[in-house]
Amino acid sequence: MNTKNETILLWYADIKAEDVALVGGKNASLGEMINTMKEQEINVPDGFATTAYAYRLFLAQEGLDTKIRELTDRFRQGKITLESTGKAIRRLMLNTEFPKAIADPVRAAYRELSQRYGVDDVDVAVRSSATAEDLPEASFAGQHESFLNISGEDDLIDACRRCYASLFTDRAIVYREQNGFDHMSIALSAGIQKMVRSDLAGSGVMFSLDTDSGFPDVVVINAAWGLGENVVQGAVNPDEYRVFKPLLANRKLCPIIEKELGSKEEKMVYASGGSKTTKNEKTTREERNAFVLTDSEILRLSNWAVLIEKHYGEPMDMEWARDGQTGALFIVQARPETVQSRKRSTALKSFKLNEKGAVIAKGIAIGEAIAAGKAQVIESPRDIDRFKRGSILITSMTDPDWVPIMKQAAGIITDHGGRTSHAAIVSRELGLPAVVGTGSATDKLRDGMPITLSCAEGEDGIVYDGELDFTETDIDIDSLPKTRTDIMMNIATPAAALRWWRLPAQGIGLARMEFIINNIIKIHPMALLNVENLRDRKARRQIDKLTRNYANKVEYFVDHLSKGIAMIAASQYPHKVLVRMSDFKTNEYANLIGGKEFEPKEENPMLGFRGASRYYNPKYRPAFDLECRAVKKAREEIGFDNIMVMIPFCRTVKEADNVIQVMKSNGLKRGEHGLKLYVMCEIPANVILADEFAQRFDGFSIGSNDLTQLVLGVDRDNDALKEIFDERNKAVETFIEEVIVKAHHHGTTVGICGQAPSDYPEFTAFLVRCGIDSISLNPDSVPKMIDTVASIERSISEHL
Secondary structure, three states, rough: OOOOOHEHHHHHHHOOHHHHHHHHHHHHHHHHHHHHHHHHHOOOOOEEEOOHHHHHHHHHHHHHHHHHHHHHHHHHHHOOHHHHHHHHHHOOOOOOOOOHHHHHHHHHHHHHHHHHOOOOOOOOOEEEEOOOOOOOOOOOOOOOOEEEEEEEEEHHHHHHHHHHHHHOOOHHHHHHHHHOOOOOHEEEEEEEEEEEOHHOOOEEEEEEOOOOOOOOOOOEEEEEEOHHHHHHHOOOOOEEEEEEEEOOOOOOOOEEEEEEEEOOEEEEEOOOOOOOOOOHHHHHHHHOOOOOHHHHHHHHHHHHHHHHHHHOOOOEEEEEOOOOOOOOOOEEEEOOOOOOHHHHOEEEEEEEEEOOOEEEEEEEEEEOEEEEEEEEEOOOOOOOOHOOOOEEEEOOOHHHHHHHHHHHOOOOEOOOOOOOOHHHHHHHHHOOOEEEEOOOHHOOOOOEEEEEOOOOOEEEEEEOOOOEEEEEEEEEHHOOOOOOOEEEEEEOHHHHHHHHOOOOOEEEEEEEEHHHHHHHEEOOHHHHOOOOHHOHHHHHHHHHHHHOOOOOHHHHHHHHHHHHHHHHHHOOOOOOOOEEEOOOOOOHHOOOOOOHHHHOOOOOOHOOOHHHHHHHHOOHHHHHHHHHHHHHHHHHHHHHOOOEEEOOOOOHHHHHHHHHHHHHHHOOOOOHHHHHHHEOOHHHHHOOHHHHHHOOOOEEEEEEEHHHHHHHOOOOOHHHHHOOOOOHHHHHHHHHHHHHHHHHHHEEEEEOOOOHHOOOHHHHHHHHHHOOOEEEEEEHHHHHHHHHHHHHHHHHOOOO
């Protein structure tokens, strides 16, 4: 009997994680999972793998190894081209017969695998697994070929030979040259694994951390119909789901914090009757409009991701598939995630646009950086010589052949692909900003066109006309001191919240609900409640399109709002997150779809029907009920009990009582399930009657803009009066000091969520001396504010 090191093939059940040298990283991982994950009820398709020994035995046939060495040496010496080298080696390998010592064991193992599944010729996937692939120091997966829907012994032998030959594709040769690998020291293992019939269902990829921000507490899942190659290659825009890992253990909760429907224009399915084993076909309208996974399937996959990550002890990159015949889910690949998990957790870069231009295209933001330069549209990697280093690459989609061009680019823009497409993965590895899935960038952009690519504005990547000015700042989080005053963040965009998870903030002092309603939901809640009676036919069509996946249209509002709030809360869990209920002015509400039929025209919306006054008024009360339902769902069904509620623009104590009663009727009662209620302090009445407000709320949050405006009687948007508008005015500071004293007398906290502290260090010093409990500001101002407040606190201590 041969030793393990000298055997031709190994069943996955006999393979462990340490067998990388024998079967490569991909197959070693599959064997490890089959051996260890069954007890966790994680399904992995059965199969076997040829060994590195078998590969070297193949190379010994007819002096193949010597011929390949001669060709690679000549290439390195510049005597032959890359294309000629790869072509010659592949031809040699494809024209060499497998010796019986390899072919016979492979055929026998295939027959046994077929028997295990009760068929004559089982359909298998044949995947390449190189001994250097998927290792941390060799992070580019996908350099070698995979072959799907292979059946029959002869076809299997041919697929194995093609796997071997794929070790010498042009891109694989270049990759090894650039990374210092000796071509002959690397062996290739062919993994033969039972196909999951995801051609009849769906498949995709999954990461056990956020691939854009590195946030470690979420699972990201991409899903499309059919076989998974389209998702991996970025040929389709898939569904995207995010799940909060720390709450998965509580089976009563559903911690899905994002579900975004992808367009999923086509799917890869089995082909028959020709030389090709798979083909792409258009998806139906029903498939494009439906999510691939149910909530229970999303949660099951996420639980698997957590278990796999725990077993390997590091963030993981996985591929999954659902069998259309049985409905069962499977993990078909797992490898270490090699981009975000390798970044230093205390290092942070901040990018900020200093001007805006006309928007040319939008897509999914990859990374958090900004790049400006000349556009260059390249349709094929064959045109690599035409690409000018430092340009912004514009193309339909990428695969590994594009990597040499991508390394020369300042940024990347594609028509197709999602967050886990090839373009997205390689862009992260290279540290390049990318906007993927724009749909039409190759049509809208021209060679030489000056553009700016911004991934610094949330989940949307935006392409602007012109080379715009921007600022890049390096932040070392380790160097930031501790403060007694809580430094918190103001957040509007759910995706932006995840970007800033590394900041040592003590929670979010202002989560603006308006952004979620305006940019994600887009529809006036009263229009959803009265959709059958809408007079605006255009608005009705828009509503029908946006809510097409919801039998009850108001659930569209509750579902999207609750998930948006939950994603913001996830970024700072378990620190508190103060969610301000909607504070649109009537003119802003009217701009929502269907809004004009429900909003009065006001001469002065700033002092009109806004804030708390809407919540108990019959004209808006039903919509506020939906806001309350969304908050309750985010807290009690999704699971974020760190969400607290803040009421804006509350003019009177009676108004406070009315709002508190409405919230109570919607299941949001102060003190129950840890719920705390806060009130914005932005009206002089809030200060004058602070003793009474303090008995009804757990905290005040000073809105310095509105408070300054109303104390001084100044329109803050009037340029003629801008010299008067100043939070440092003695009258404003007197009010602020008074509310802090009164609130603290009742054991109630006071924070501030305006931008003034970051603009005026002396105003910050005044706040700290008054004993402010927290200062909340834009994330990019947090590091500087921590330094400023720590210095002020030291100075105060020294003078005591």
